[in-house]
Amino acid sequence: MLLSIKEMELRKVHFAETWQPGEFVFANADFVLKSPLSATGVAALLPHTGGEVEVKGRVKGDIETECDRCLGRASFHIDAPFDLFYKPQSAMNDAPADELAIDEGEAEMGFYELPGLELEDIIREQLLLQLPMQRVCREDCKGICPICGVNRNETACSCQAQSGDDRWMALKNLHI
Numbered sequence: 021m022l023l024s025i026k027e028m029e030l031r032k033v034h035f036a037e038t039w040q041p042g043e044f045v046f047a048n049a050d051f052v053l054k055s056p057l058s059a060t061g062v063a064a065l066l067p068h069t070g071g072e073v074e075v076k077g078r079v080k081g082d083i084e085t086e087c088d089r090c091l092g093r094a095s096f097h098i099d100a101p102f103d104l105f106y107k108p109q110s111a112m113n114d115a116p117a118d119e120l121a122i123d124e125g126e127a128e129m130g131f132y133e134l135p136g137l138e139l140e141d142i143i144r145e146q147l148l149l150q151l152p153m154q155r156v157c158r159e160d161c162k163g164i165c166p167i168c169g170v171n172r173n174e175t176a177c178s179c180q181a182q183s184g185d186d187r188w189m190a191l192k193n194l195h196i
C-alpha cells in the first residue's frame with residue numbers, strides 16, 4: 021500500500037492492512053510469516069515542517085526464523101507500536117553534508133520521495149527492529165555440539181564432559 025503524500029495534503033491517511041503468511045516478502049529468505057501480519061495506524065503531513073511526515077501505528081504478527089544456536093526454528097511474537105518521521109528527500113539534498121552528519125537528532129529520521137511511502141517497506145523494517153539481537157528457539161537452547169555436531173537439545177552427547185571448552189563456546193555464541 022502506498023501512503024500517498026498527495027492524499028496526506030488533503031487528510032490524514034489511515035491504514036489497516038493484513039498480510040497472510042506467504043503474502044509478505046522479506047529481504048531475508050530465512051524469515052517466514054507464521055500468522056496473519058497486521059499493520060494499523062495513520063500517516064500525516066506535519067504542518068509547518070516543510071513536508072515532514074509522521075507514520076504512527078502498531079504492527080502485529082508471528083515470525084519464524086533460524087535459531088542462532090541449534091539451527092532449528094525459532095519463532096517470535098511481535099506486537100509493537102511505532103512512531104516514525106520522514107522528511108522529503110529534497111530536504112536532504114539541500115542540506116550541506118557536514119550539517120547532516122553533525123545533527124544526531126535527525127539520525128532516526130527517514131526520507132521519502134514522491135509519490136510517497138510504501139507501507140510494506142516501513143513494516144519490513146519495523147519487524148526487523150523488533151526481533152531480538154540473538155534469535156534463539158528458546159532461552160535455554162543448548163545449541164550444536166562444537167565437537168561432534170549433534171543438536172544438544174535432542175541428543176546428550178558424551179563430548180560435554182570431556183571438553184573444557186564448552187563454557188567458552190557458550191560465551192562465544194552469545195557474542196555472535
Ligand SMILES: [Zn+2]
Pocket residue numbers: 087088089090091092156157158161162163
Ligand atoms: Zn535453538
Ligand SMILES: [Zn+2]
Pocket residue numbers: 165166167168169170177178179180
Ligand atoms: Zn558432542
